[in-house]
Amino acid sequence: MSTDAVSSPMTPVHSYAPGTLVYEVNLSVPREKAEEYLDWLHVFTKEQVQKIPGFISSIIFRQPKPYGLHWLSEEGNAKTYMTVHYVIASQSDLDSYLKTQQASVATAEQERFEYVVTSRRTLSVV
Template sequence: MSSDSYSTGTLIYEVNLSVPREKADEYIDWLRGFTKTQVRTIPGFISSVVFRQPKPYGLHWLSEEGDAKTYMTVHYVIASQEDLDEYLKTSQPEVASAEQERFEFLVTSRRTMSVV
């Protein structure tokens, strides 16, 4: 699904991440494969896109990090709210724990959006 073909009601699960700058390239390589695996193996996950973003401004707790971090955003297209709820209940805590341990990243936010 391309970004210009989202229809009304398309559900996007967004995850915003920061990772220590010295681990950024390794993390991005890992994240690309990880998100593709999520889409292949988790019911209701349709597609994913990984973005690298500039340092977020105006977010006080992030602005204090200086240039020590690299920031990324992942958008997952999810088939239904039920599929997302099941993932959040059963798989997400384990995924977050494994990433934290390996890469020492900080999840800055998660949110759900739907196309209007």
């Protein structure tokens, strides 16, 4: 399996055409739980796309240790870093999600896997 990008064969492939809205979630997971977490994350992200209005697709990336980010450097090599991109149909769909569902989604399985959401951001392809 490639360590650059991991995508479930069940996840539709999307393009990043101009105007595409991406909701990005960056995670750090204890290295010893990374494979179990990744298995769970594939199922979880697919479910989010199926049930959250306006969520079109998702893709999961495993990233190397983010060197140069001083706020993560104290983790050493104890963590594995992952990024999830959700493609969203519209800004209003994203706003609705952030207002009504994001808080509960953010805590899903957090205690079990001891992961930390290191950042979230919205990207728009230009």
